[in-house]
Amino acid sequence: MAVKVLIPTPLQTLTRNQAVVECSANSVQEMLEDLERHCPGIKARICDDQGNLRRFVNFYVNSEDIRFLDGTATPLKDGDEVSIIPAIAGG
Numbered sequence: 313m314a315v316k317v318l319i320p321t322p323l324q325t326l327t328r329n330q331a332v333v334e335c336s337a338n339s340v341q342e343m344l345e346d347l348e349r350h351c352p353g354i355k356a357r358i359c360d361d362q363g364n365l366r367r368f369v370n371f372y373v374n375s376e377d378i379r380f381l382d383g384t385a386t387p388l389k390d391g392d393e394v395s396i397i398p399a400i401a402g403g
C-alpha cells in the first residue's frame with residue numbers, strides 16, 4: 313500500500329533532498345518505521361527516545377491532524393498523503 317509523505321525542507325537532507333517520499337504502510341506508525349528504513353535517522357528527528365511523536369512536529373493525513381484521529385494508530389490506505397509539519401515559533 314503506497315502512501316505519499318510530504319517531507320519538510322529541514323528534513324530533506326535525510327531523504328536525499330526529496331520533498332515527497334513513498335512509503336508502504338497501513339498506519340502512521342508503520343509509515344514511520346518504513347520511512348526510517350529508507351531514510352535512516354529521520355525517526356530520531358521526529359520522535360522522542362520513547363518513540364512518541366515530538367510535540368513540535370505535526371502530522372496530517374489528507375489534511376486532517378492525527379491528534380484528532382487515532383494518533384500514530386491512524387489507518388492509512390493506498391493513495392493517502394501524509395504531511396509532516398514542524399511547528400514554527402517566533403515573535
